[in-house]
Amino acid sequence: MVEMAQSEFLATLLRFDEQNDLEGLLAQIQNTEHPPERLHAAMTAALLAGRMRVAFILAMLLGNRGQWNALVSLALALGGLLFGNAAEERRGMDGLLLGRDTLPLADAERETLHGRVVVPVFSPLLQTALAQADSGRLMRLMEILHAVTPGWAAGFDRFCAERPRGETLLRFILERPHRYIDKWSHYLEIYERYFARYRGGEVTLIEFGVSHGGSLQMWKEYFGPGARIFGVDIDPRCAVVNEENITVFQGNQDDRNSLRALRAALPRPDIIIDDGGHTMTQQINTLEEFFFHLKDGGIFLAEDLHTSYMRSHGGVYRASDNFIEYTKRLIDQLNARYSEDPALSLDDYGRSMFSMHYFDSVLVIEKRAESAPIQLQRGTPSFNNFS
Numbered sequence: 528m529v530e531m532a533q534s535e536f537l538a539t540l541l542r543f544d545e546q547n548d549l550e551g552l553l554a555q556i557q558n559t560e561h562p563p564e565r566l567h568a569a570m571t572a573a574l575l576a577g578r579m580r581v582a583f584i585l586a587m588l589l590g591n592r593g594q595w596n597a598l599v600s601l602a603l604a605l606g607g608l609l610f611g612n613a614a615e616e617r618r619g620m621d622g623l624l625l626g627r628d629t630l631p632l633a634d635a636e637r638e639t640l641h642g643r644v645v646v647p648v649f650s651p652l653l654q655t656a657l658a659q660a661d662s663g664r665l666m667r668l669m670e671i672l673h674a675v676t677p678g679w680a681a682g683f684d685r686f687c688a689e690r691p692r693g694e695t696l697l698r699f700i701l702e703r704p705h706r707y708i709d710k711w712s713h714y715l716e717i718y719e720r721y722f723a724r725y726r727g728g729e730v731t732l733i734e735f736g737v738s739h740g741g742s743l744q745m746w747k748e749y750f751g752p753g754a755r756i757f758g759v760d761i762d763p764r765c766a767v768v769n770e771e772n773i774t775v776f777q778g779n780q781d782d783r784n785s786l787r788a789l790r791a792a793l794p795r796p797d798i799i800i801d802d803g804g805h806t807m808t809q810q811i812n813t814l815e816e817f818f819f820h821l822k823d824g825g826i827f828l829a830e831d832l833h834t835s836y837m838r839s840h841g842g843v844y845r846a847s848d849n850f851i852e853y854t855k856r857l858i859d860q861l862n863a864r865y866s867e868d869p870a871l872s873l874d875d876y877g878r879s880m881f882s883m884h885y886f887d888s889v890l891v892i893e894k895r896a897e898s899a900p901i902q903l904q905r906g907t908p909s910f911n912n913f914s
């Protein structure tokens with residue numbers, strides 16, 4: 528057999544690929560017994576040149592010969608997904624996840640892979656999976672994406688090490704099949720802190736912002752069979768998310784009339800989550816129209832409040848109409864009964880809020896209408912005067 532130069536080998540493969548001659552391509556790779564380093568170099572060159580089919584076939588061949596590394600694994604995983612080969616895809620995933628510990632990619636390699644491979648190849652696959660609501664494929668793609676995204680793996684490991692709380696929800700997100708979900712990691716601990724007491728009971732939850740429906744499925748599983756989960760979204764496609772105990776309504780947080788119509792149609796909930804459009808108007812409208820619809824003792828949780836600092840969402844630091852500034856005024860209501868200033872007097876919020884808790888991007892309000900507190904004064908005085 529005539530020894531083929533590296534560049535000639537790659538050029539031959541690319542020519543077969545251009546001619547769409549898959550058999551020729553495969554025969555070329557399998558019949559010439561190139562050393563693994565040559566296959567690997569050709570695969571890397573093909574990947575970086577954006578010639579995915581050549582790269583994937585080479586990667587699979589290398590994988591079959593036991594030549595593992597993260598690059599091969601990525602190509603195997605994506606190639607398996609592209610060509611519908613579940614076994615190759617699984618092997619690629621195993622290699623990628625293993626590679627996190629044993630064969631870490633240099634940051635520069637991750638950047639290259641991410642920019643040149645993951646984005647052009649991965650994004651169309653992701654879009655297809657999203658459009659088809661193919662949750663299994665979506666989860667596999669997310670795993671692949673995370674394994675090769677610069678900083679993600681390290682951030683994920685740190686998150687797992689630092690935040691053991693929120694574990695039940697994290698396990699659902701990472702391990703259970705479900706529709707696409709989009710939550711910030713630290714929210715999980717906050718959810719569990721306020722929602723745990725409702726688990727296993729008869730709970731009604733309304734979430735604004737359905738997207739692909741993953742969070743509604745998470746709530747259904749977290750709270751159990753007694754839960755009635757309602758979603759509201761402006762996008763009519765969200766109706767596909769309907770299933771037993773999950774009902775989606777179409778509605779617009781920008782439109783007070785729409786919110787009022789929803790309020791008339793929806794039962795009084797124990798929990799409201801605002802994860803909708805996150806503009807200032809939408810957040811204020813939703814709080815004003817729905818806070819008093821909560822059951823007494825209920826929880827209003829508004830998330831992604833960082834949009835108060837983002838012009839894209841109408842948020843400007845310290846602008847009086849941003850949601851953070853709006854809710855700061857509610858803090859005054861928590862204490863309004865003590866006000867000596869006529870500009871501040873107790874209103875319905877003050878009479879209905881038990882507490883307001885601020886976190887990074889999240890506000891939790893506990894609704895509890897209580898009569899004015901009384902001072903509890905008992906015990907033996909230690910001095911002969913009171914001050």
Ligand SMILES: C[S@@+](CC[C@H](N)C(=O)[O-])C[C@H]1O[C@@H](n2cnc3c(N)ncnc32)[C@H](O)[C@@H]1O
Pocket residue numbers: 707708709710734735736737738739740741742759760761762778779780781802803804805809
């Ligand atoms: C961040 S996503 C929701 C994510 C989902 N809760 C999850 O955890 O996977 C935001 C959703 O808000 C919806 N939305 C945007 N503007 C809206 C509006 N004016 N009224 C209602 N929903 C809106 C979008 O259609 C999108 O589905």
